[in-house]
Each structure stands twice: as structure tokens, then as C-alpha cells.
Amino acid sequence: MELFGVVVTAFWAMLPAYIPNNAAVLAGGGRPIDGGRTMGDSRLLGDGKTWRGTLVGWLAGAALAVGLNALEPGVSDAVGIALPTFPLAIALALPLGAMLGDIGASFLKRRSGRERGAPFPGVDQLDFVVGSLLLASIADFAASLSWFADTFTAPVLAVVLLMTPMLHVSTNALAYAVGLKDEPW
Ligand code: CTP
Ligand code: MG
Ligand code: K
Incomplete structure (x- = not known):
């Protein structure tokens, strides 16, 4: 497949994983998942990970x-x-994995002393990609599909890993510029 096809496929296949974080920003608020619980001196996850944001995302x-x-x-x-x-199992797994990856990153941020909203370069840009690819491959295996291997060929995966951080940085900067997000990352 030519580069154009690889890029279009990568973007298309990842769209259900790209949207959840942005939807969560719009829908966020309400009860935090960790219910205010702490671990050591910090919150388990923090007020930035809510049930509503996660579900809507x-x-x-x-x-x-x-x-x-x-x-x-x-x-x-x-x-x-x-x-x-997108088979149903994949349609569900890609966005749920994206949300779980983001939640996992918040757990790591709190353990490493980063306050809510603090940047964590690299992790912020790829947490949801790793989460969505991991959960999609588990769903793929569980439902005996061959979707994952057929879709995420090596070139498509490479483009996903390169393109996503760029898209993430630019959409978040845009969301910040129009006042939807508190920080530009
Ligand atoms: N959000 C949410 N639930 C999620 C993810 C995000 O409600 N599972 C909402 C919250 O309002 C959050 C906003 O989207 O503040 C931005 O998301 P994100 O940047 O991931 O959270 P932060 O507030 O930066 O918190 P953290 O430092 O834990 O990433
Ligand atoms: Mg943030
Ligand atoms: K995040």
C-alpha cells in the first residue's frame, strides 16, 4: 500500500480511539472515579478522571x-x-482502551508527584494509543477476529505512533485556544 493509503487507514482505524479523550473534556465533571481516595500523599487518580467523562468518551x-x-x-x-x-468488539474496545490508557497515565502521574493537569511529555501523547491498541488486540483475540493483524500492519502501526502525538498536540492546543481545555497539553 502506498503512503497515502497507509496514512488514511491509520487515521480511520484510530478515529474511535481519538474521539473519547476530546468527548471526555466536553463531558467531564461530576464524581471522580477514585471517589476522592488517596494513595500515599496523592489522589489515586484525581478529579480529572470522572465517571461521566469516561462513560461519555x-x-x-x-x-x-x-x-x-x-x-x-x-x-x-x-x-x-x-x-x-469495526466489528462490535473492536468498536467497543478501541475507545474503552483509550480511556483506560488515559486513566492509567493519571495513576502514574499521581504516583510520580504530578498534580492534576501537569504535563507528562510522551505519556500524555501516547497513553490512549497504547491502551486502545492493547484492549483492541485482546478483544480481537477473545472474539477470534483477525481484524487487528489485518488492519494494523507494520507500516500502519508506525504511522499511528508518529502521527498520533502530532494530532494530540495540535487538537489540545486548539481546544485550549478556544477555551475548552485548561492546559494546552
Ligand atoms: N475527563 C474526565 N474523565 C476522563 C478523562 C477526562 O472527566 N476519564 C475530563 C476532565 O474534566 C479533565 C479533562 O477531561 O480535567 C481533561 O482531561 P485530561 O487532560 O486527561 O485530565 P487532567 O485534568 O489533565 O488530569 P490528569 O493530570 O489526571 O491527566
Ligand atoms: Mg491534561
Ligand atoms: K491525559
């Missing part, structure tokens, strides 16, 4: 995957590439 990503399935024939036709559709 997960569902937004899953709904997007279902929407992309409906659009796939037309979009594949338009770009001249056979884009993947």
Missing part, C-alpha cells in the same frame, strides 16, 4: 465506529482504498 468513540461502518463503502470508494470496518 467511551460511548462517543463506539458510536463513531458504528457511524464509520455505515460510511465505509462511500469513503473507501472516494479515496480508492479498502478501509476497515
Whole structure:
């Protein structure tokens, strides 16, 4: 596959993992997942990880995957590439994994003395990618699909790992600029 096809496939396949964090920013608030509990001197996760943000983020990503399935024939036709559709297990796992990766990163941030909202370069940009790919590959295995290996070929994976941090930095800077986010990362 040519580079264009690899980039389009990478972006398309990761869209259900990209949306949850942004949806969580819009939906956030309410009860924190850790219920205020602490571990050592710091919060377990902090007020930035809420039930509502997590749930809305997960569902937004899953709904997007279902929407992309409906659009796939037309979009594949338009770009001249056979884009993947998302089996239900994958449609659920990609966004849930993204949210869990982000939550795991907050756990690590609190353990390393970083306050809520503090930047953690590298981790902030890739936590949700690692989480979504990991959970999607587990779901793939559990449901005996061959979706993961068929979709995330080595070149597609490489583009995901390079492209995602760039997209993450630019969307967060934009969300900050228009006042949706408290910090530009
Ligand atoms: N958010 C949420 N639930 C999540 C993830 C995010 O409610 N599971 C909302 C919160 O309002 C959060 C905002 O989205 O403040 C931005 O997300 P993020 O940058 O991940 O959280 P931070 O506030 O920076 O907290 P942390 O330092 O723990 O990452
Ligand atoms: Mg943050
Ligand atoms: K984060």
C-alpha cells in the first residue's frame, strides 16, 4: 500500500480511539472515579478522571465506529482504498482502551508527584494509543477476529505512533485556544 493509503487507514482505524479523550473534556465533571481516595500523599487518580467523562468518551468513540461502518463503502470508494470496518468488539474496545490508557497515565502521574493537569511529555501523547491498541488486540483475540493483524500492519502501526502525538498536540492546543481545555497539553 502506498503512503497515502497507509496514512488514511491509520487515521480511520484510530478515529474511535481519538474521539473519547476530546468527548471526555466536553463531558467531564461530576464524581471522580477514585471517589476522592488517596494513595500515599496523592489522589489515586484525581478529579480529572470522572465517571461521566469516561462513560461519555467511551460511548462517543463506539458510536463513531458504528457511524464509520455505515460510511465505509462511500469513503473507501472516494479515496480508492479498502478501509476497515469495526466489528462490535473492536468498536467497543478501541475507545474503552483509550480511556483506560488515559486513566492509567493519571495513576502514574499521581504516583510520580504530578498534580492534576501537569504535563507528562510522551505519556500524555501516547497513553490512549497504547491502551486502545492493547484492549483492541485482546478483544480481537477473545472474539477470534483477525481484524487487528489485518488492519494494523507494520507500516500502519508506525504511522499511528508518529502521527498520533502530532494530532494530540495540535487538537489540545486548539481546544485550549478556544477555551475548552485548561492546559494546552
Ligand atoms: N475527563 C474526565 N474523565 C476522563 C478523562 C477526562 O472527566 N476519564 C475530563 C476532565 O474534566 C479533565 C479533562 O477531561 O480535567 C481533561 O482531561 P485530561 O487532560 O486527561 O485530565 P487532567 O485534568 O489533565 O488530569 P490528569 O493530570 O489526571 O491527566
Ligand atoms: Mg491534561
Ligand atoms: K491525559
